[in-house]
Amino acid sequence: MLNDFFETWKNVNHTITLSNDWKRLVFYSEGPWITKHLSPLIKELVDNRNIKVTFLTSSQNDNFYIENNKNMKKIYIGDKSARTYLFRKLSVDIMVMSTPSLQSMQLKRERNSKYFYVHHSPMSTHMIYEENAFDNFDGIFCVGPYQIKETLEREEKYSLKKKRLFESGYSNFDELLTNKKMVKNDEILIASSWGKNSIVNTCLNELISKLISLNYKVTFRPHNMSFKNDKKKLNNAINNFKEKNNFKLDLNPDSIESINNSKLLITDWSGIAFEYYVINNKPILFVDTPPKINNKNYTKLSEKPLEITMREEIGEILNINEIKKLDKSSLQEKIILASKKVNESEKFISKNFYNLGRSVNVICDQIEELIN
Numbered sequence: 001m002l003n004d005f006f007e008t009w010k011n012v013n014h015t016i017t018l019s020n021d022w023k024r025l026v027f028y029s030e031g032p033w034i035t036k037h038l039s040p041l042i043k044e045l046v047d048n049r050n051i052k053v054t055f056l057t058s059s060q061n062d063n064f065y066i067e068n069n070k071n072m073k074k075i076y077i078g079d080k081s082a083r084t085y086l087f088r089k090l091s092v093d094i095m096v097m098s099t100p101s102l103q104s105m106q107l108k109r110e111r112n113s114k115y116f117y118v119h120h121s122p123m124s125t126h127m128i129y130e131e132n133a134f135d136n137f138d139g140i141f142c143v144g145p146y147q148i149k150e151t152l153e154r155e156e157k158y159s160l161k162k163k164r165l166f167e168s169g170y171s172n173f174d175e176l177l178t179n180k181k182m183v184k185n186d187e188i189l190i191a192s193s194w195g196k197n198s199i200v201n202t203c204l205n206e207l208i209s210k211l212i213s214l215n216y217k218v219t220f221r222p223h224n225m226s227f228k229n230d231k232k233k234l235n236n237a238i239n240n241f242k243e244k245n246n247f248k249l250d251l252n253p254d255s256i257e258s259i260n261n262s263k264l265l266i267t268d269w270s271g272i273a274f275e276y277y278v279i280n281n282k283p284i285l286f287v288d289t290p291p292k293i294n295n296k297n298y299t300k301l302s303e304k305p306l307e308i309t310m311r312e313e314i315g316e317i318l319n320i321n322e323i324k325k326l327d328k329s330s331l332q333e334k335i336i337l338a339s340k341k342v343n344e345s346e347k348f349i350s351k352n353f354y355n356l357g358r359s360v361n362v363i364c365d366q367i368e369e370l371i372n
Contacts (some may be wrong), residue, residue: 008078009178012086015075016057022054025371026090028097030079032253033224037098037120038169039064044364046071051368054092058083080258084108094370098207100133112326114138116370118363121271122353124305125150127271127291127298137249139164139370141268141363144352150303157301166366169359176279177357179256187217187248189262191255193270194225201230203320207266207287210326212246219258221250225268268292269307276322277314278349278356283338284315287323306352312347314341 005084027042029035033285045051046066055072066072084106091112098120103109117140125134125147134140134151136336140163142148148165155162188211192199200222201208211218220241226234241247250258255272259265265276268289277286291308298305311317315336322330355362 004078005082008076008080008082011075012077012082013111015054015077015086016089018054018073021052023090023092024081024094025051026054026056026092027057027369028095028099029058030061031057031097031224034120035059035062035064035119035174036175036253040095040175040360041118041367042066044070044360045367048364049364051367051371054311056086057154083264094367096367100274103136104130104132109136114370116141116164116367118168119147119170119174120144122274122305123271124303126154126301126303127305127306127307128294131295131297133295134163135160137163139166141166141168141366142354143168143170144306144351144354145329146306150301153301153303158302166362166363168193168353168366169353169355169364171360173278173353174360175254176256176259176275176359179260180279183260185263186216187219187258188264188266189219189221189258189276191221191258191265191267191272191276192223192226193268193292194223194229195292195367197268197292198223198226198230199268199287199289200234200237200267201225202268203287204233205240206323208237208241208247211239212244212330214326214328215246217246218250219248219250219262220355221255221258221272243280255289255344264338266336271307273307273310273315277342277345280351281342281345283335283336283342284320285309285334286311286315287318288320310348310352314345316341 027038029038041053042053045067046053055074056077056116072169077086085106088110091105091110094114095115096118098118103117109115115137117134117137118141122143142165153167206219238249259276263282265284267273268287269292273284316334349356
């Protein structure tokens, strides 16, 4: 702990003294689960466009491959007082990050710097996030038109400063499509969000137990934040099933293997539903846990969150009370109904998401425009 304190403060002081060419473009990540969304952008800028990038991370285990190492400085800054101090003091041209609530939490703006947000989820902006989560950014790389509509309506309604809103897309769709494989497998993927209304805290033991009793192979992929916020119930479930032959725990920051290897996704309000729908012609079941609401005023905007409107458009609802009664026949009926909705995926995707399969290049073009 003490060594970490001194290391982060040493790194922070070094960062402040960097020459200006290393302060033109800076990326910040909380850790690998965020870096998976930022690293494709960094690699494109550093390796293919010969642009210098300073990469700040709060995790010591935040590694990805870069060919052109001389064009990137990776600096570990931790997640405590040294990081807080650095954000207040570090003057940069462009800071790109995927951590919301800038200025309202520990991370404060430096007055001469510009801050741009990259979405790490295709979710809407006004229900699962804090109310002012994006108000203090100078610009946002938007996944689809719904995020632009939501942001513009909020700016107008509350007389907020205008941000630059880019028609960008979602870099993780690009990565998932590149690594897509058609695998014939019998696994069911359970991917949970985190928080009190998640599968972890409402029906996880019951759901896994039922599926295993029906002789399905189950892969469980918890949200990274569950290990911090839902620790007791999460560990209880893992301990209950870890010795079962039909159970597998997926802790990989990258979701592609579990997505490829499964024939069905069961989730709650997790953004993985969008990823699964976009890259797979496979069905989705949504457990009807209460929605994750971090902004109680979200209904004051006329735009309905996409994660609400899309549920019955791209999948089928599984009532929590139905889980105990499930048998192979009733589950198969749900899967058949959900499979029919996969046929409409192209229409849904073209309507809601920008630049599918080429968002990394588009976002990097937009970043180049900003730094030039």
